[in-house]
Amino acid sequence: MLTDRQKEILKLIVMEYIKGAKPVGSNLICEMLNCSSATVRSEMATLEEYGLLEKTHTSSGRVPSEEGYRYYVNNLMKPKEISGEDMLKLQLIFSNNQLELSDCIKKSLEIVSDITNYTSVVLGTKSHDNTLKEVNIVPLSEKNMVVVVITDKGFVEHKTINVEGISLEEIKKTVTLINNMIIGTPIDEISSKLEFEVKPIIGRYVKEHERLYNVFYNVFTNFTNKSVDVMGKSNILKLPEFSNVEKIREVLEKLDDNIDSIVEENKEDETGNNNINIYIGKETNIDDDMTVIRTRYKTDKEEGTIAIVGPKRMEYDRVVNLLEYIKENIERK
Amino acid sequence: MLTDRQKEILKLIVMEYIKGAKPVGSNLICEMLNCSSATVRSEMATLEEYGLLEKTHTSSGRVPSEEGYRYYVNNLMKPKEISGEDMLKLQLIFSNNQLELSDCIKKSLEIVSDITNYTSVVLGTKSHDNTLKEVNIVPLSEKNMVVVVITDKGFVEHKTINVEGISLEEIKKTVTLINNMIIGTPIDEISSKLEFEVKPIIGRYVKEHERLYNVFYNVFTNFTNKSVDVMGKSNILKLPEFSNVEKIREVLEKLDDNIDSIVEENKEDETGNNNINIYIGKETNIDDDMTVIRTRYKTDKEEGTIAIVGPKRMEYDRVVNLLEYIKENIERK
């Protein structure tokens, strides 16, 4: 158990390091506290014994360890009000009724990337709670036709297909069959229903069933595709801890390769706090020098995950609040 | 006018520098030619006088100047066969009939970025030659409705709109009006037709015309939006000439800001060669250290520009061939 002064010192060091990216010495801290640098030094040594602080070399100032950040996040951090300026920028997005929800999400995280210089990730799933509303076909010529599929929440997918050698009747029969059999089916159950219920039947009644079946199967599965958007990747270049090109390349590569693991759902919830999850260093599965803060959102239309990726030395308080704010706005919209 | 040997030396220097990114000395060249290093040195001095070569400092080897690259590209370069491996990767894309054309284009350039480590840009315009085929509405609930618009070439745009306070009759009336008046209209003429012909009429017959008009206007203009895709931007990190973070950031920023100018249409055609345009250094409007190679494609469905952005020390012969090959495949598809 830490004393109050130890907590205060740890907090100051974390905050100072987040601000300046330079190891924090005892002098700086003792100016903020009513005690001498020697006192601070001995407290620092204790905190280091506890594994909360680290040195970069024997005579350097202190840097928070992974456990130090964790302690700060869990016990010391206070939420930080979103500045008026930032709030305004976000409101401009959410109050714009022209924008679709998914565009709002993307744009608001783009703004977060802009104002924080971190990288943001959006993983959206449309399948949630959507059921099939209507399948339409629009013939374009003798050769081509567009299939348009709409869900009850207003998602649309389409595909242009080649229908040479298939008669319009055949196609219409198929569409009628599909419409009759699977309208109202939840999107994520469609592919199995298509496979086990529809396929046998159109196989019986329709000549070119193999080809037609594939087309429809294709359009339907598009709905269950998750979309991943990553914004502000090159912000990493602005961070002082990544000043050598080799390291930057490594991190960018890991980011590309491990996007999925960032937004992976079955990660255990580290902090219960309003469902904001914080993964520090090794916990991220990306890079030991990075932190991921993320949360899930859920509307009646779609659900997904939004995440901010930055250095361990991330402005935790600010990012947590921004994410909470965005999550609320998404869910209210 | 250059002698044959001078041409040979210039060509070797350009090729060697493209390969190694290090100033080329006379020794290396004289090993490839049947003459002494002193001879090569004096030829180099001549080429430098002509402005085709440069030195990085008094006693360094030679580097091609912008004019040197230009001379190489216009007079010395021979097309380089696409390797079997590369060809295979591209064929895998183009022979996949499941993929829409625009996905093919994107994916094939993604491959080019992968194999060359340059950045690729696709600018696609759907408006080309498309006319309006059909406007459909699908009511979802009392509040919401989806508008689906289809062109004769199979492009689809849609938008979910809030229709609270507007009767279904009103909406249907509007859609019928629009369908009657503008089906068959080329996409890029729709907005003016909508403004000057349709608006006055629905203004007369429909109550909530202001709101409805805006919705349709919105969906239609989506078609004329150009899509810009940039792939492999972080490949710049792999180039030895950009080894300092500051420079990389600068280039990435310029890339972001000037994408439009890369694919700008009214650039004059530098090389007549099969409509492949090569812009070197200053000619690019991006960055004096970069080169852009681009070409336009045109199918009966859409048209656009594909471009590769890399260092001046770019594998011109390889990239030109890859672009030509992709252009052909797009247009054949």
Added chain:
DNA sequence: TTTAGCACTGATGAAATTAAAGTGCTTAAA
């Protein structure tokens, strides 16, 4: 328990040194 004092450590940056790569020029040979 706190603090002043002091010796010690490692990083950082400037200056000095050296080796390597490559040039230009002069002169002699082909």
Added chain:
DNA sequence: TTTAAGCACTTTAATTTCATCAGTGCTAAA
């Protein structure tokens, strides 16, 4: 007239040396 050999000269890049600075840990006194 063209080519090549020899040599002095230039610049870079890598290495070493040195001094300075920020910051520590420890001891002893308040």
